Amino acid sequence: MEISPDAWVIYEWRGLRLTATVVFTWAVMAVLVIGCGAVTARLVDGEKVSRRQVMLEVVVTRIRDQIDDMGSGDPDRYLPFIGTLFLFIAASNLLMIVPGYQPPTGSLSTAAALAICVLIAVPLFSIGRRGLPGYLKTYIRPTPLMLPFNLISEASRTLALAIRLYGNVMSGTVIVGILISVAPFFFPVLLQLLGLITGLIQAYIFAVLAMVYIASATRERSPGQGDDAQISLKKGD
């Protein structure tokens, strides 16, 4: 049973393999960009707004409000990164209902790639906000003795994010596969529904966690604040 799209090689040329992960990622990208472009090409400023535009406005406004709720300030600065994380993961997971489609988020490579993006984005945003010396100082806080622990924290954070996304999406696929062999009819349908929900929740959690990391890195550190947010979110998960 093929459970990772990474193993599904569609095209190979001189050792460069074009896996299903990349192809489905392109498909998701195409769907997202074409769908959004079709709506935003006919944007209206007036009171009479089309349903699609309202939907996009609600999505964007919601994401921006969520970012704003994290307390980092200036949500428009983080909106493209966090919003894209959410939309990409959500779209990848929701397209599971299309027959023959395999979500690219079920691949550990994709999860790792997204986690690496977050890993790089956190210090970049922090440097952009406070400058390089200000960012580097956060590693020796509260004392220089904490430097190794801070480094471990950064690495484990990235790893946790990757595993979280991969594990959840892949587990959904695995469970569906197992249940199809046990009870071919009703259970898989219910679990597909459940998978849609968990996919959305995963997208939400991934994006929010990324935002929390960024916020805790960019915010002037007040003792315990960032950790509290992290703990509460983990409880929610």
Place this chain on the structure above:
Amino acid sequence: MQIDWLTVAAQIVNFLVLVWLLQRFLYRPITDAIGRREQRIADRLNEARAARGEAEEEAETLRRRQQELEERREDILSSARDEARALRDRMEDEVRKEVEEKRAAWRDHLDAERAAFLSSLQRRAGHRILDITGRILSEYADTGISERTVATFAERLAALDPQTRDRLAEAASDAQTAMVETGAALSGAAKGRITRALREALSAEIDVEYREDDGIVIGARLTIGDVTAEWSAARYLDRLRVELDEVIDAGSHAGQSGRDHDADALDRAPA
């Protein structure tokens, strides 16, 4: 389960491209549209606020103007009321004065009528008395009285003042006939006596005619040409009548003026 690092790199690139594409096609247009709409709503709100402020100002101005109008209406009404009161007072005064004048005129008229009535009554009473006196005299004008009348006539002729005598003599020289009228018929002796007395008085031979005239009552009238001399009760009565009229007229005039004074005093007293 292993990580394909090539795929990881490709996915990172894919993700970054997707970030850029979505920023290009989703976030910026939507954010801009929302911003524009909010800006327009804010503009409209500001416009509405400004318009409302203007409207409130206008309403305040109108209210003030209306209040001024109300006050002015009050003023106009009160001045009109004052004017009407003054006009009513004036008209009342005029009417009262007019009524007073009419009343005074009426009272004057009444007084005048009363006076006229009194004077006419007096006059008629006097005349009646004189008539009665005349009738009594004429009833009693018998021969004895005629004789006495002739005697008196003769005495009077003798005692004529020179002027009258001259005029009579002058008339007698022109006219040949003298006429003597008496209230009662005269005897021949009496006639002769008168003729004699007349001729003596005038020192002229003149014919004398005799005639009776009831209007003379007692006494005689001598007419020579156009000169007349009369000694009679009627003449006395006439003179008495004239004097009576004069007295009554004078009396009524005096009474009239006296009553006017009284009326004035009465008019002033109740006020």
